[in-house]
Amino acid sequence: MTAERPEVEAAALPHEGANAHSAHTIVIVGAGQAGGWAAQTLRSEGFVGRVVLVGDEAHPPHERPPLSKAVLSGAAAPESTRLMKPEAFDALAVQWRPGVQVRRIDRAAKQVLLSDGTAQPYDKLILCTGGRARRLAVPGADQVPLHTLRTIEDAQALAPALRPGRSVVVVGGGWIGLEVAATARQQGAEVVVVETQSRLCERTVPAEVSAYLLALHRAQGVRVLLGAGVRGFARAADGADGADSRLEVLLADGSALACDTIVLGVGLVPNDELARAAGLACEGGVLVDAQCRTSDPDILAAGDVAVAPNPWAGRSLRLESWQNAQEQGMAAARSALGQAVDYQPLPWFWSDQYGMNLQIYGMPTPAHRVVQRGDPASGSFVLFYLAGDVVQAAVGANAARDLRFARRLIEQRKTVDAERLADLNTPMAKL
Ligand SMILES: Cc1cc2nc3c(=O)[nH]c(=O)nc-3n(C[C@H](O)[C@H](O)[C@H](O)COP(=O)(O)OP(=O)(O)OC[C@H]3O[C@@H](n4cnc5c(N)ncnc54)[C@H](O)[C@@H]3O)c2cc1C
Structure with missing residues (x-):
């Protein structure tokens, strides 16, 4: 698959539709799941103008759920996460800019400034910048190796540590933390989950579901500590096999957990800095309406970064889910083409563990x-x-x-x- 494709003449594209000229250049920032679906939808809806897909990762659009499951366990290759087969991606004739970051949005000039020093004009801009793993600001956090899990590289870095004879402390009993715990356990590692709240997945499920998850993990031999705050990290004595230093997770009650590997699963920080710097309305993410429009009608947002009104929740919220990345990415593309869009999904989320x-x-x-x-x-x-x-x-x-x-x-x-x-x-x- 080539990164830069020659621009395709509008007339050469097969899908010309009524909305084909509603904008000439649509730039998508973020080549993840939402960005990939936005690009695909622009073409399937007949847009024949230029589509520029700028993504700071090296990979073509891909899905992340397998990164804590089959890819982490080695059962599936990273390439299996791709959103589209290489031929299908090529057929979209989008200008894909891998490894390039959008540094600034110049709304007055309607262009984005890229890390390679160039400027890319847009008629419509779709922000699909997702989020990044939250870190913990506690003593030692910058002195010991701490894994997080968001990217293919993160999964590849963590996978070798999940094996018999190794111990893993997972900080955070949310979905990512529990899926990592399940995969680690299935790979034969000893696992402790440390959760500061009094129950698992407290933010997203009622108490009876938390209790079910707790029983599931305990039955698999995971030690789960609830109501346990982390006050820091430290290096302990040399590891059993001499290869690594042992690490310590220091708990608020004064005790310490010795382990070989520490994984942080403590939530996501939305990548909304670009939008904020451009003066777009943001509140824990980029605020959008049911048409996926930000406070600037020429700029839309979708996926993990977008805060949208949701009638099922009775409020605006960010949905961090596979379903939302796909469906809101598609909705944003249709909205950018001037179609009537009313995106108010019934939230759906799934998790696979053991x-x-x-x-x-x-x-x-x-x-x-x-x-x-x-x-x-x-x-x-x-x-x-x-x-x-x-x-x-x-x-x-x-x-x-x-x-x-x-x-x-x-x-x-x-x-x-x-x-x-x-x-x-x-x-x-x-x-
Ligand atoms: C390990 C893991 C497991 C998951 N499992 C499940 C599951 O089982 N079920 C479920 O429903 N959901 C799951 N999810 C959630 C789901 O994968 C996400 O909601 C989805 O990936 C969000 O897609 P997105 O396109 O909004 O963000 P992303 O896929 O993160 O894409 C955003 C992209 O934008 C790039 N970017 C950011 N800023 C810039 C910039 N300035 N310039 C250029 N590029 C930029 C980022 O590097 C990234 O590539 C999981 C997530 C993870 C991380």
């Missing part, structure tokens, strides 16, 4: 009434979250089929009979 597939539809909250279908101890169950008799959200493990029906119930806002919902003998299709 062969268990967990899925969340909607935004479950403690205010909801919980109806349980199936027994968590059996390994397969769905928890429905109701307001009155209407299902608002669902969380399930190893229950993909039931969850597909649950999604429909939520989207159709149908009233349901809670007793039948809980009854495994009543097929979901009948509800």
Whole structure:
């Protein structure tokens, strides 16, 4: 695959549509999942102008979920994460600029300034800059090697440390932390998860789901410390095999955990600095409307960096998920072409740990009434979250089929009979 493609004459492209000339050059910043989908959608919607895809990573657009699962365990190659086959990517005829960073947005001149010293004019600009792994500002954090997991290179750096005889401390009991813990355990490493909150994935799931995750990890031999703050990191004595120094995670209660490897899974910082410096409205990410437009109508944003209104949550929020990266990337592209877009998705997130597939539809909250279908101890169950008799959200493990029906119930806002919902003998299709 070539990085720089010759510009393709508009007439040579097959998809010319009604909106083809609504903008001449569309620049996408960030060649991740949202950026890749934006580029693909511009072409599939008939845009024949110039598409410039600027990404500071060396890789073509790819998906990140396997980086904490199959790529981390070595079961899948990094190339398997690509969004498109090389031929399909080439066929888009986008000007892909790998390894190039956008340094500044000059809104007055409608151009972006690149790290290679050039300027790239735009008619529409789509920001898909994602986020980066949060670091911890505690003593020792800059003196010991700390892994984080966001990129292919991060997964490649961490993978060799996950093996029998090695010990790993995962700081952070959120999704990335738990997936790393599961993969590390499956690779035979000893694993401790340190979580400062009183339960796992506290920010995203209700207490009963946290309890399920805790039981799952403990049953796999992971030591999980809850309510445990980290006050620093240090180097200890030489490692057992002499290859590495042993490391220590210093806990707030004065104790220390010795280990070979430390992984931080403490959240994401949205890459919104470009937007802020350009004077775009930002609040924990780039603020957009349901048309994916920022406070400058010629600049749109999508994916992990975008804060969008969501009726299912009843507020604006950033959705850090595969679904949102894809669907909002597509929506932003259509909006840039002047199409009517009303992006208000029912949030969907999944996680795979130890062969268990967990899925969340909607935004479950403690205010909801919980109806349980199936027994968590059996390994397969769905928890429905109701307001009155209407299902608002669902969380399930190893229950993909039931969850597909649950999604429909939520989207159709149908009233349901809670007793039948809980009854495994009543097929979901009948509800
Ligand atoms: C390890 C891991 C596992 C995950 N697992 C799941 C899962 O199981 N289920 C799920 O639903 N979601 C999962 N996610 C979340 C999902 O992958 C993300 O929500 C998605 O990747 C976001 O896509 P994005 O395009 O917004 O950001 P990214 O994919 O991060 O792409 C942003 C790109 O922009 C580049 N960039 C930033 N600034 C600039 C600049 N100034 N100039 C040029 N380029 C720039 C970045 O380097 C990056 O390449 C996971 C994420 C990770 C990291």
